[in-house]
Amino acid sequence: MPTPTRRRVLQAGAGLAAAPALASAAEPAPDPYAALGLPRVINAVGTVTALGGSVMPPEVVAAWAEAARRFVDLGALHDKVGARVAKLLGTEAACVTTGAAGALTLGAAAAVTRGDPKLIAKLPDTAGARNEIVIQKAHRSCYDNQLTAVGAKLVEVETAADVAKAVSDRTALLFFMNVASAAGKLPRDEWGALARRHKVPALIDAAADVPPVARVAEYAKLGFDLIALSGGKAMRGPNDTGLLLGSADLIAAAKRNANPNCGTIGRALKVGKEDMVALWAAVERFAKIDPDAERKELERRIAVIEAAVKNLPVECARITPEIANHYPHLQIAWDEKRLRVSPGTVTKALADGDPSVRIGRVSGTGDKGILFAVHTLQDGEAEQVARAVARILGDAGKLK
Numbered sequence: 001m002p003t004p005t006r007r008r009v010l011q012a013g014a015g016l017a018a019a020p021a022l023a024s025a026a027e028p029a030p031d032p033y034a035a036l037g038l039p040r041v042i043n044a045v046g047t048v049t050a051l052g053g054s055v056m057p058p059e060v061v062a063a064w065a066e067a068a069r070r071f072v073d074l075g076a077l078h079d080k081v082g083a084r085v086a087k088l089l090g091t092e093a094a095c096v097t098t099g100a101a102g103a104l105t106l107g108a109a110a111a112v113t114r115g116d117p118k119l120i121a122k123l124p125d126t127a128g129a130r131n132e133i134v135i136q137k138a139h140r141s142c143y144d145n146q147l148t149a150v151g152a153k154l155v156e157v158e159t160a161a162d163v164a165k166a167v168s169d170r171t172a173l174l175f176f177m178n179v180a181s182a183a184g185k186l187p188r189d190e191w192g193a194l195a196r197r198h199k200v201p202a203l204i205d206a207a208a209d210v211p212p213v214a215r216v217a218e219y220a221k222l223g224f225d226l227i228a229l230s231g232g233k234a235m236r237g238p239n240d241t242g243l244l245l246g247s248a249d250l251i252a253a254a255k256r257n258a259n260p261n262c263g264t265i266g267r268a269l270k271v272g273k274e275d276m277v278a279l280w281a282a283v284e285r286f287a288k289i290d291p292d293a294e295r296k297e298l299e300r301r302i303a304v305i306e307a308a309v310k311n312l313p314v315e316c317a318r319i320t321p322e323i324a325n326h327y328p329h330l331q332i333a334w335d336e337k338r339l340r341v342s343p344g345t346v347t348k349a350l351a352d353g354d355p356s357v358r359i360g361r362v363s364g365t366g367d368k369g370i371l372f373a374v375h376t377l378q379d380g381e382a383e384q385v386a387r388a389v390a391r392i393l394g395d396a397g398k399l400k
Contacts, residue, residue: 053232053239090217124151192223333369
């Protein structure tokens, strides 16, 4: 083997540098999913994680790509983006997280440690720290793990009297699951007031609760010190992003528990420079959207589907959930004695089509018939959905 020389090293380096250029000569697949043999999906469910959240607008994609072209001090970027986003959404401070789920974990870590370096280094060992999180029994969910991951214990309550008994010098946080608001005995405003009365921070999971943009600032005014939002749903940032917003001291504590700091519970919840910049661009865009123009377009898409089934024995209703997914949806229902097909069968037939049309239910829309979200449809897809559902229901109408 020849002895390495400066010349050989430089030649090897030049070859490596040329490799990407040579590789880029091949045209990338126009549809990477098709190249992998995956069917085309039309998302009429909504901004669900299982289907990729949302589709980033061109300006967000451009911001992501531009951020990928150079290096930056990640900590400084985190601070600058957080400051811009907080100003846009009306809170003291903010930080970009790995989805709303990541925001819950960092919010809990902030409340438990309050930024204390010794406690941060010990998590999930919470000995000597405030390690209890008070939660309404009706607000328990599959996201509990994001809170308990930091070593916290959940304490269930149902009434204000229960809260008074539960709060102690071990209480780190009062947690509120906004989408489950109606299921609990204590409404959002009362929960925020209880947190202030007992001088304990409150965290609200409001993952899918925008639009409207003003809701974020409203939650802060109600007494919520921390607000967890998804960045990849209505705001249309990268699907793996979220936001933790709220008081400056707790956001600072959350950052100390997060990447790029080593020896922290949040080191694995890494947010890249590209995602930070893309989410900032998404929030800038989202804050400027004309809600009236947006609603007009969504109503137009609904009308396209309604028109396709108008001659069938079905009932159409427009539903807008009050809290999460606050967009107009279309519900189509029918008497199964007249139209001999079940909602489940129609749902499967739509999913099995080409393209695959996915539908589902979101909180606040009941379980009658089938439901279509239209805010996740792309250009021309409302017409495709209309043709597919009209064909399936029309075929069912021919059955005796």
